[in-house]
Amino acid sequence: MQALLIAFVVVSTACNHTDTMRYRDPSLPVEERVEDLLRRMTLEEKVGQMNQFVGLEHIRFNSASMTEDELYRNTASGFYPGYSLADIEQMIRDGRVGSFLHVLTMEEANHLQELSLASRLGIPCLIGIDAIHGNAKCLDNTVYPTHIGLACSFDTAMARTIARQTAREMRAMNMHWTFDPNIEVARDPRWGRVGETFGEDPLLVSLMGAETTRGLQEENVLACAKHFVGGSMSLNGTNGAPADMSERTLRQLFFPPFKANIEAGAATLMPSHNELNGTPCHSNSRLLTDILRDEWGFRGFVVSDWMDIEHIYDLHHTAADNRDAYRQAILAGVDVHMHGPEWNEAVCGLVREGAIPESRIDESVRRILAAKFRLGLFEHPYSTPAERDSVCFCPEHRATALEAARNSIVLLRNDGLLPLQKGQYRRILVTGINADDENIMGDWSEPQRPDNVWTVLRGLRERMPDVTFDFVDQGWDPCHMSPERVREAARAAQQADLNIVVAGEYMMRWRWNERTGGEDTDRSSIDLVGLQNDLIEQVLASGRPTILVLVTGRPLGVTRWAERVNALVQAWEPGQMGGLAIADILTGEVNPSAKLAVTIPRHAGQLPMYYNHMPSMYFHPYAAGESSEPLFPFGYGLSYSTFLYERMAVDTTHWRKDGTIDVSCTVTNTTGPFGVEIVQLYIRDCVCSETRPVKELRGFRRLPLATAETELVTFTLTRDDLSFLGPDMQPRFEPGDFVLMIGSSSRDRDLLKQQVTLR
Numbered sequence: 001m002q003a004l005l006i007a008f009v010v011v012s013t014a015c016n017h018t019d020t021m022r023y024r025d026p027s028l029p030v031e032e033r034v035e036d037l038l039r040r041m042t043l044e045e046k047v048g049q050m051n052q053f054v055g056l057e058h059i060r061f062n063s064a065s066m067t068e069d070e071l072y073r074n075t076a077s078g079f080y081p082g083y084s085l086a087d088i089e090q091m092i093r094d095g096r097v098g099s100f101l102h103v104l105t106m107e108e109a110n111h112l113q114e115l116s117l118a119s120r121l122g123i124p125c126l127i128g129i130d131a132i133h134g135n136a137k138c139l140d141n142t143v144y145p146t147h148i149g150l151a152c153s154f155d156t157a158m159a160r161t162i163a164r165q166t167a168r169e170m171r172a173m174n175m176h177w178t179f180d181p182n183i184e185v186a187r188d189p190r191w192g193r194v195g196e197t198f199g200e201d202p203l204l205v206s207l208m209g210a211e212t213t214r215g216l217q218e219e220n221v222l223a224c225a226k227h228f229v230g231g232s233m234s235l236n237g238t239n240g241a242p243a244d245m246s247e248r249t250l251r252q253l254f255f256p257p258f259k260a261n262i263e264a265g266a267a268t269l270m271p272s273h274n275e276l277n278g279t280p281c282h283s284n285s286r287l288l289t290d291i292l293r294d295e296w297g298f299r300g301f302v303v304s305d306w307m308d309i310e311h312i313y314d315l316h317h318t319a320a321d322n323r324d325a326y327r328q329a330i331l332a333g334v335d336v337h338m339h340g341p342e343w344n345e346a347v348c349g350l351v352r353e354g355a356i357p358e359s360r361i362d363e364s365v366r367r368i369l370a371a372k373f374r375l376g377l378f379e380h381p382y383s384t385p386a387e388r389d390s391v392c393f394c395p396e397h398r399a400t401a402l403e404a405a406r407n408s409i410v411l412l413r414n415d416g417l418l419p420l421q422k423g424q425y426r427r428i429l430v431t432g433i434n435a436d437d438e439n440i441m442g443d444w445s446e447p448q449r450p451d452n453v454w455t456v457l458r459g460l461r462e463r464m465p466d467v468t469f470d471f472v473d474q475g476w477d478p479c480h481m482s483p484e485r486v487r488e489a490a491r492a493a494q495q496a497d498l499n500i501v502v503a504g505e506y507m508m509r510w511r512w513n514e515r516t517g518g519e520d521t522d523r524s525s526i527d528l529v530g531l532q533n534d535l536i537e538q539v540l541a542s543g544r545p546t547i548l549v550l551v552t553g554r555p556l557g558v559t560r561w562a563e564r565v566n567a568l569v570q571a572w573e574p575g576q577m578g579g580l581a582i583a584d585i586l587t588g589e590v591n592p593s594a595k596l597a598v599t600i601p602r603h604a605g606q607l608p609m610y611y612n613h614m615p616s617m618y619f620h621p622y623a624a625g626e627s628s629e630p631l632f633p634f635g636y637g638l639s640y641s642t643f644l645y646e647r648m649a650v651d652t653t654h655w656r657k658d659g660t661i662d663v664s665c666t667v668t669n670t671t672g673p674f675g676v677e678i679v680q681l682y683i684r685d686c687v688c689s690e691t692r693p694v695k696e697l698r699g700f701r702r703l704p705l706a707t708a709e710t711e712l713v714t715f716t717l718t719r720d721d722l723s724f725l726g727p728d729m730q731p732r733f734e735p736g737d738f739v740l741m742i743g744s745s746s747r748d749r750d751l752l753k754q755q756v757t758l759r
């Protein structure tokens with residue numbers, strides 16, 4: 001009888017004719033809709049909005065293939081022991097789940113939406129996904145180059161275009177929130193996630209990241225600035241290990257990209273796995289509230305990273321149990337829990353006993369609901385196959401993916417072999433683990449239809465139809481190469497006019513435990529894995545010209561080959577169209593233009609190594625003849641043209657009234673075909689009350705130049721560009737001498753310099 005009465009009350013509230021359900025009215029301001037909805041919600045429903053689950057298909061697959069023991073360490077796959085799919089569907093209908101991740105099809109996204117809309121208040125769910133370089137985990141979506149390659153193009157407009165296209169594909173798949181951009185400043189190539197980043201320079205990372213966020217959100221997808229902060233320079237280079245860094249380092253180097261992303265309007269943010277200076281980032285109220293919200297004015301919501309709230313308890317041991325960890329995370333500023341069922345009851349209990357004020361829960365729920373209203377999910381909860389099929393992997397997006405890949409490939413060495421002359425090579429050996437593998441797509445992609453992936457071999461065959469290609473397959477697995485296959489390649493090399501070895505790392509997620517690069521795949525060495533060095537050695541022994549192409553997300557210290565191969569091509573993870581792009585570079589169809597967004601050290605013993613180091617870094621160089629120089633410096637990359645830098649000029653030694661000065665020089669494409677030169681501007685403060693880096697990038701320009709064409713390049717500097725952080729951590733400008741440098745890389749000999757006194 002009592003149950004019946006409760007049911008009657010619930011139904012009559014929902015159907016009350018005097019209650020107009022104002023939150024359903026799209027003509028009302030979002031804030032008003034949020035308040036109207038919030039006041040109707042039970043505590044359980046509110047806490048449910050703050051919870052995220054993995055998708056049903058993901059659960060189905062992993063509960064059949066993973067043991068419970070494997071759950072603890074795995075950061076990519078999960079399920080919920082003790083919960084059946086029917087239980088979970090019921091939780092969704094009960095309004096206990098606000099968002100999902102690891103949903104890979106439009107059909108499943110629509111199904112989850114249907115279940116969510118069947119809940120008492122009909123609140124749609126958010127579908128989040130790691131669409132890191134295109135919505136690459138979903139079949140038949142476009143896979144662009146990963147961020148490290150994109151950053152090497154220094155093309156911020158391209159970052160925005162890719163983000164817009166990615167967002168369109170996501171919405172066509174009924175997905176609304178990507179856990180991207182990763183705007184960590186890369187500092188350690190042992191870390192397997194360098195490929196996800198925009199490299200080592202805070203300015204470049206800030207600009208690329210902000211354009212990515214703008215592009216995504218222009219097309220109605222939520223961006224997620226991640227991971228806040230310090231994981232890209234953990235103590236030992238492994239993912240999630242402690243980071244210990246000064247306030248100055250944080251504010252000068254690691255914070256700027258996050259601040260810029262928030263200024264660009266980032267709707268969400270994800271803290272990092274690691275602890276920072278002794279406090280886990282997920283319970284760090286200084287980071288998540290004082291800095292993020294109070295100092296920078298962030299108005300979106302914070303989503304935890306995979307099981308990282310639980311790790312406050314079971315890994316960092318700064319909470320007594322999961323419940324205590326939930327309390328700490330929420331009070332520190334986390335709004336959404338990634339992921340799992342334990343959250344709901346625990347958090348409701350914490351609120352009921354007064355350990356978390358309900359007003360704090362309301363804050364989070366307001367932020368989440370506001371995002372759902374703004375995305376239009378109440379009005380347009382579904383997508384259709386027709387929409388998906390017309391948008392995803394459409395010709396326009398494919399063309400962008402190809403162009404982006406062409407502009408991301410860095411030519412590191414060329415003794416004159418490249419571009420390959422037409423008709424000169426009749427028989428070419430192609431070998432190496434990445435010669436004919438989908439791995440070219442990079443981390444954060446799932447297999448695509450073979451027809452839609454251009455491997456290097458396929459790209460070469462299509463672009464060089466008159467050549468006979470001998471392909472000696474080395475398998476996909478660098479750790480288990482066959483010595484016999486290596487010998488076979490050595491024999492074939494002797495018969496070939498030219499050898500192309502495509503080496504590197506293995507990044508495909510579906511072989512999680514066999515990977516050598518990507519998330520959770522950190523290494524203590526940056527050398528090639530397995531028999532790859534033997535393969536190169538034996539191919540070189542043929543005496544035939546040899547090109548080494550590297551497909552990898554992290555820089556590899558291929559010191560022993562850099563001087564011995566005729567050409568060295570850093571292709572990064574160029575995406576689905578990568579093989580065509582590589583072929584275009586080798587044949588000269590495209591003049592290479594990319595420059596390194598990250599230093600390539602010679603070996604792990606040199607780490608950390610970056611161009612913007614302090615003056616004392618190499619005061620005592622390494623002894624015993626060991627080099628203190630990188631293998632290739634930041635900003636470096638060759639072209640088939642020669643660009644001449646001349647006539648550097650600084651317009652005045654005094655600031656103009658608007659607080660700026662101009663720095664310029666001319667650049668001429670003296671020999672070679674049409675090309676794009678990436679012109680770089682660096683500064684150095686000669687005397688400063690705090691130590692300043694030997695160089696800091698302050699501007700760059702992609703400059704298209706026809707043969708023999710000259711252009712004047714002008715950069716405008718502001719006082720802020722020459723400022724630094726004083727002891728109070730506030731920016732300050734100290735008048736005095738500065739060296740301004742313009743050139744083709746961060747290396748001294750590639751730069752024109754002028755010292756100026758600025759007051």
Ligand code: BGC
Binds near residue numbers: 076130
């Ligand atoms: C990664 C995040 C990612 C999340 C969901 C975590 O392991 O650190 O970057 O967004 O998984 O896939």
